Amino acid sequence: MTSVNLLLLAGTLVVMALALYALSLWRRVWAQQRDRQQAEQQRRERLAGDLQILAGSLLDGQLPLIEGAIRIKVLLDNYDSALSQDSRCQVFHLLFEATAQVPTHASWKALELTERRQHEKHFNELELQHKAAARTAARWLLDEGLKRTGS
Template sequence: MNALSIAVLLVGLLAVLVLGGYALHLWRRVWAQQRAFAAAESERQQRLGADLRILAGSLLDEQLPLIEGAIRIKVLLDNYDIQLSSHAYCQVFHTLFDATSGIPTHAGWKALTAVEKRQHEKHFSELELQHKAAARKAARWLLDEGLQQPLAHAC
């Protein structure tokens, strides 16, 4: 082997080592980002779980109107764990959400006439009479069992 071949071989080996080191650096950044994402997701799940516990407790203590509580719980459940949200106990939250989805909120509610508001409020009362027991039972189940199980095995 001549000197030129050895020099080319050494330059190639050096290039491989430099590129390998850079690849390792990039992989470490990817792994750090994955750890950060997992930590953020875990924190998000804990926060959603705590919010669900507060809402379910408030619904049971009647500190929160049934319809509003059911809507909020349904939305949080969908973001917390879709399998838990699909559980048979939680279907009442979906039912109430669907039954009220066409009703305007915020500025839309303020723009309604008094007659329209009374019609919606009558509908709310009917829904509450029809679903109050099931919603309370579902909220109790969430507090006692649903939110106690690991996410992967919630259902």
């Protein structure tokens, strides 16, 4: 064999080795993409299930309206921002914003009783004002909203 033939053979082997290496790297990329898509699908299914439970609990009266609206709004934001911004879901945003300044957990327990009662009075007023709209929104989510987004 001549040196030219040896160089061509060596070059061909290097190109083939690099091609095989590139193919193995692409397979890893495709596997990672598939794994990410599966993880995202599982996350969406979990969130959709949680939203169905919350909306159903709100409708059944097993969940206080204000708490349910806040939880639904937060999950909707994480599930599908377009669905969250749908006009039929705005009552959840309204209730979330109307109660955003209210302390939670240990801070709630640390409040004076009179302060707590003021917040509770505000909650009752909000509930009277928005209960029908929140129930309508929860029903729409169960019947149409979550089904449209592919849950």
